[in-house]
Amino acid sequence: MTNGQTDTEVRHIEQEAAPSRFARGWxxxxxxxxxxxxxxxxxxxxxxxxxxxxxxxxAIKVLDGYCRHMGGDLSQGTxxxxxxxxxxxxxxxxxxGRCKQIPYSRRVPLRARTQAWPTLVQDGMVFVWNDPEGKxxxxxxxxPRVDGGPGTPGWTDWAWYQTRVDTNCREIIDNMVDMAxxxxxxxxxxxxxKNTFEGHTATQLQKGVNRDDMRxxxxxxxxxxxxxxxxxATYHGPSFMIDDLIYHYEHGDVRTVxxxxxxxxxxxxFVLQYGISVERPESPEDAAxxxxxxxxxxxxxxxxxxxxxxxWKNKTxxxxxxxxxxxxxxYQLRRWYEQFYxxxxxxxxxxxxxxxxxxxxxxxxxxxxxxxxxxxARRAAEAxxxxxxxxxxxxxxGA
Amino acid sequence: MTVRTDNRxxxxxxxxxxxxxxxxxxxxxxxxxxxxxxxxxxxxxxxCTSWDPGCSIRGELPVCHPLRDSIARAVVDGDLPVIDDxx
Ligand code: FES
Ligand SMILES: [Fe+2]
Numbered sequence: 001m002t003n004g005q006t007d008t009e010v011r012h013i014e015q016e017a018a019p020s021r022f023a024r025g026w027x028x029x030x031x032x033x034x035x036x037x038x039x040x041x042x043x044x045x046x047x048x049x050x051x052x053x054x055x056x057x058x059a060i061k062v063l064d065g066y067c068r069h070m071g072g073d074l075s076q077g078t079x080x081x082x083x084x085x086x087x088x089x090x091x092x093x094x095x096x097g098r099c100k101q102i103p104y105s106r107r108v109p110l111r112a113r114t115q116a117w118p119t120l121v122q123d124g125m126v127f128v129w130n131d132p133e134g135k136x137x138x139x140x141x142x143x144p145r146v147d148g149g150p151g152t153p154g155w156t157d158w159a160w161y162q163t164r165v166d167t168n169c170r171e172i173i174d175n176m177v178d179m180a181x182x183x184x185x186x187x188x189x190x191x192x193x194k195n196t197f198e199g200h201t202a203t204q205l206q207k208g209v210n211r212d213d214m215r216x217x218x219x220x221x222x223x224x225x226x227x228x229x230x231x232x233a234t235y236h237g238p239s240f241m242i243d244d245l246i247y248h249y250e251h252g253d254v255r256t257v258x259x260x261x262x263x264x265x266x267x268x269x270f271v272l273q274y275g276i277s278v279e280r281p282e283s284p285e286d287a288a289x290x291x292x293x294x295x296x297x298x299x300x301x302x303x304x305x306x307x308x309x310x311x312w313k314n315k316t317x318x319x320x321x322x323x324x325x326x327x328x329x330x331y332q333l334r335r336w337y338e339q340f341y342x343x344x345x346x347x348x349x350x351x352x353x354x355x356x357x358x359x360x361x362x363x364x365x366x367x368x369x370x371x372x373x374x375x376x377a378r379r380a381a382e383a384x385x386x387x388x389x390x391x392x393x394x395x396x397x398g399a
Numbered sequence: 400m401t402v403r404t405d406n407r408x409x410x411x412x413x414x415x416x417x418x419x420x421x422x423x424x425x426x427x428x429x430x431x432x433x434x435x436x437x438x439x440x441x442x443x444x445x446x447c448t449s450w451d452p453g454c455s456i457r458g459e460l461p462v463c464h465p466l467r468d469s470i471a472r473a474v475v476d477g478d479l480p481v482i483d484d485x486x
Binding site for chain 2: 014205207244332360
């Protein structure tokens with residue numbers, strides 16, 4: 001830490017425009033249950049309008065939202081059989097992107113095909129694969145099954161929340177490494193913190209203790225008294241994080257899964273979604289207690305994100321953050337994140353090579369420091385001794 | 400969206416540290432006693448015999464313990480500086 005710098009040069013914030021392409025990878029667009037009502041839904045994402053619906057078997061389909069006939073908005077249409085019917089002239093589009101029927105014409109013209117998005121439904125969530133190169137999903141980047149969660153007996157259904165944030169989605173990615181903000185924005189105190197980036201995944205492990213006096217918002221909603229937490233959160237690709245979160249309460253541990261995901265609306269906004277599922281305690285005095293806890297936790301998470309959003313609303317984009325030694329690996333995370341914005345052929349090893357950043361405040365630093373001092377002194381003494389004997393040898397030889 | 404260079408690496412770059420167990424070399428840096436950064440290469444990942452992916456539902460870390468010990472030893476031996484050693 002150097003203070004008292006004498007240079008008078010001012011540091012300038014650098015910023016390129018947010019990238020005009022959108023990240024390659026799986027993006028969760030919402031819960032499956034939202035799309036099963038027999039109607040087409042509008043999803044504005046990736047700078048486009050998409051139409052999302054469930055066919056007669058309940059399979060979720062996603063197409064570009066605009067009809068290739070005369071540009072009608074398919075998401076304002078209706079579901080007819082397995083197809084979405086355009087509100088303008090009733091052309092019928094199948095989930096594979098092909099026009100299946102034009103009710104007033106005997107023949108469908110050539111190339112009556114629109115963009116269909118690969119979809120995945122898993123653990124109650126719907127995902128679409130975005131790829132500016134238009135290629136099929138990368139098998140190694142499949143979203144893993146949630147361990148626990150609504151698919152597992154004894155866990156609550158997703159308590160889910162969705163909101164639109166008007167900033168580029170890099171801000172929420174940065175969050176993953178920004179240790180200092182946990183303290184200043186969220187009043188959390190990580191005693192152990194680690195990031196590991198490798199391949200298409202980026203992980204954050206955090207152990208923390210809580211101070212109730214610093215958490216008035218949580219106390220106000222009557223959230224139970226929390227002693228601390230252990231959180232292992234992994235981004236599987238550019239936008240979908242599974243956080244295995246163990247809360248330590250006075251009465252014992254509670255296992256939860258937190259989903260934190262987003263999809264870009266355009267370069268300057270994204271839809272943030274998060275959901276929580278909680279493992280019900282073994283002996284429930286009250287069957288609804290776990291659901292209430294899940295709801296409380298979602299509110300707690302919401303408070304956390306609202307604190308972030310308040311910052312994001314007013315901050316500027318910065319490509320050259322000026323970091324101090326206590327900050328996390330912001331540049332290295334962005335290097336990892338860049339892999340999703342270049343063609344697969346242009347991914348460089350540094351974007352995907354394993355990188356670790358650890359902060360362990362529980363290490364007995366003083367004891368360790370003493371050991372280092374002793375070793376350095378010993379080495380210095382040995383070196384001095386060696387030099388003396390060399391001298392003796394040369395003196396003897398010289399004699 | 401070219402990512403710039405970490406301003407902290409200019410004065411104090413990462414340094415090679417060899418693992419005393421498998422012999423491979425990684426780049427390491429310690430900004431404080433508590434903080435450790437490790438940059439692996441594909442060769443180092445391939446050579447490592449002790450990488451433990453951990454278990455997220457038990458709150459366990461992915462880590463190579465022999466390498467972590469080797470880095471601590473490099474500090475103790477004075478081969479890896481601690482940038483802000485709190486003194
Ligand atoms: S614009 Fe869709 S049917 Fe004509
Ligand atoms: Fe935050």
